[in-house]
Amino acid sequence: MERIIGIDLGTTNSCVSIVEGNTPIVIPSRGGVHTTPSVVAISQDNKRLVGQLAKRQAVTNPSNTIMAAKRLIGRRWSDPQLQSLLESRGFEAVEGHHGEVLIKINDRAYAMPEISSMVLLELKEIAEEYLGESISKAVITVPAYFNDRQRQATKEAGTLAGLEVMRMINEPTSAALAYGYGKDIDKVVAVYDLGGGTFDFSVLHISDGVFEVLSTVGDTQLGGEDFDDRLIMQWLVVEFAKEHRVDLRRDKMAMQRVRDAAEKAKCELSSVRSTEINLPFIISTAEGMTLHLQKVLTRNKLESLTEDLVDRTIEICRQGMKEAKVDIDEVILVGGMTRMPLVQERVKDFFKRSPRRDVHPDEVVSLGAALHAASLQKGGQDVLLLDVTPMSLGIMVAGGEFNPLIPKNTTIPTAKSHIFTTVRDAQTSVRILVLQGEHEDATKNDLLGEFTLSNIRPAPQGEVEFEVTFEIDADGVVSVSARNLETGVEQAITVTSRSGMSGEALEKMAAENAEHLVTLRSRERVLQLQQKIKRTLDTMDRIMPRVETLLANNGFAEEALIKAKEVIERSKLTIEGDHLESLERDSKALARTLNMFHNVIEKMKRK
Amino acid sequence: MWFDQASPDDLNYLAQYGVWGGVPAIPVCLPGLGRYGRYQFDRYLLLQKNDLTIAQRRELVFLADYFHKIDHFEFFELTADANERDIKKAFFRFSKRFHPDAVRELNLGPFAEHVRLVFEYGQQARDLLLDDQAFKDAYARVTKARDLAYHSKLQAERERQHQKVAEARSKGIKPPKSMRVGATPTPLPQNQRSQAEIDERKSLLRERLAQNQGRRQAHEQSKQSADLKSQAKTFFMAGEQAEARGQVSRALNHFKLCVEYMPKEQKYIEALKRIEAKVAEDRASKLWQEADSLYKSEDSIQKQAALDLFKEACALSPSERRLVAFTQYSLEFELVEDLIPILQKTQQKEPFNIEYMWLLCQCFELSKSLSDTQKYMEMILGLDPSEPRALRLKKRYRF
């Protein structure tokens, strides 16, 4: 039978594994090392360099070298975080026709999946050389908090590299799989994965070879690279400018050397208390004088520069523990950054137990992928993953609200359906906007795709009904369909990486489509609104005393307060009945009032 | 009917989730499954499908039975008093059987869809059982009513029988055996052994149990070691094959596993050593090549990078040719601190090789430690009194 490899496609380092006999092993690269840097370089004559070779020449060739492609894969040009990601990178990025990110090298534009596919191809070749046979199937890991678009793009990269991606599994899940495989345990395990570019935190229940994910949280923009950035932007560059009045940032080559040195220093400080950064001939001044960078960095300094990043990971862990609703038995640390003493210390303090030391932080993810590959071939007899979707999925309903159909942390594969109706009389088409995220306001979430059901019989509002069905397959990839319950006509999309937007563009589009949305059936809508108003009223009750004391002795506020109270009293009456329009009106009025209260509290706090 | 006794509110509530209170005699086609209700799943039709293999057919019949399970607890083979842990465990057992991954290799074709539906239904059932106390309470009340109804029915039946028997007796007829129900059971035999005797037997039993356990452990250990042995052997063979085919790093991994399983077997250790040397040599030569090409460039940064690679290669697998070249490059850059330990180590391994001594002489000369220079010079002259380079050195410094 053809063998399936397991690949950890990392931000900084990638790793490929296979199961031999019953033992998962890492396949060493040609140089005998276990991990391959995820670096790609394109030479003047369009030849590719990948891995160690590409990394080595980065200093001399920064504008044609692409590092950390994973931070950009599946992102849109309109992504608010994008520009800060591109800053301090040597290469040139442009916007593609579909709003995607392209990288321009030697007058040719490369899409992000293409870049990642070069790394995958290298790993595939390493495996082929090692096994002496050709490989065409793989299990690839992705950060648990990757959204649908990033997953799709990763899959595309696999296809471009000539690999059939049998399954994409989440990195922390994969690590837990490698950790729990072959052990006869019944435990709740937390996985803290801080890598080069992403942070993931998952809680799993492992029992009898079943790995059930209880919760998954994370941040796809938090990793070792941010620690390096802190060192460079907030310390090295600043100090250098102070000393020599020269801005290092204007020289790409110098920045690349600084970046290398900063990372090296950071790693060294995990085992020693102070180290020296020494970069001779780093830059020359306008007068032609060459300058050297020579600095001593202590562990304390590094920690004070990056402490808040570590704290952010702990905050995310707290959220994850809350969602998992259980106590844990073990913590395992994954990812190179967890070698940093401060990280280990904070993790230990937060979980009140020492993390386990018997997992290899760089290799465990790919070992898990290989194990999963083997178990897919054997039919899940010895291990079974019950993974969850990290983000809620749903559609936009009238009023710009987000109506989640599949809540986050639902076990996949799964399917859910719900019935909606038209928003206005004689509506002849409906538009289904598919979104992913946690925000109540639909435009704050991420649009995955959209489609239209047309040729609807003109009828009074609420008469024609549609069943919208969401499905998430075992890879975490989403497909959506909508069916006109009157005619049985069905429309479906598999969400692709090309579509999608967020923020302003989405708002604009929502406004254009307001007439064509769907809404909940009126009975459900009434229930929903009643609950919502009740919730808001509860919050109001809680903060009312504070607002009152804050606004006392303020003649102008007196009036506002009286009006607010009127609204509250009226809403209390409205929720007793089920008149849809008054419910809608009061729900909006209440939301505005609550917002005002929050503003007041904020303002007073600042004073 | 029994459900006359259950509260209609409860029944209505449960019906919304597809629990009709259980009428086991009539197979229901998954009521209340909403959109899954569309999927008719007829067991007999399946049996007639000839184009399926036996394994597939067995699987599908098994599945069909699941479609006929009529309530959520039954679905997981649980009773109404199951706690959270039981439910979770039961769901795990269920998933191992029905997760789409678990039935993949059975290749169920279009029927794979059904497996997915069963799995999804299982998920919904689990969520309901775990999170919804109202559901659980209603279920418990209804099943209690059902059991009560069942018991009172039995009771009534029994009383009728008794009456009949009594009637027959009063008429002087001996009732047939089949009608004699509910006879008083014979009491269990009394235990007449003394406490002391019981204790003795208990301790004896315990002893035997312990013996047995010991034996079993010994047996398992020997089985394990036999397992390890045979595993190691297969790995060794695979390793040798890989070596013959020139897949060095694969062979290395195999031999490593051999030694891990059988750490005392000399043959394996030797093989591992051999292959390790080979890997080091391979890697060194690759590094060397890379370094060579870097060194040719004019850029001094690249040259320095090359120096690092040279060093790595020499440390991995020192050979005379490499060390000579590396020393020469290092002397050019006047960077010899890293080089000296490598040279010394190699020299100790081959104490009669004049070439290494000479390299060391040069390095020490550069780093201005003349006493060391002199030491190695004298060692050279001790081996070969007419070595011209050493003589020249001697003259120069007037040692």
Ligand SMILES: Nc1ncnc2c1ncn2[C@@H]1O[C@H](COP(=O)(O)OP(=O)(O)OP(=O)(O)O)[C@@H](O)[C@H]1O
């Ligand atoms: N000893 C060390 N001390 C501190 N940081 C380290 C150490 N070793 C490696 N790192 C950092 O760990 C990061 C790389 O970790 P890793 O290889 O696990 O990430 P990755 O798998 O490539 O990324 P991701 O999982 O986010 O996609 C780098 O930022 C590196 O600087």
Ligand SMILES: [Mg+2]
């Ligand atoms: Mg990683």
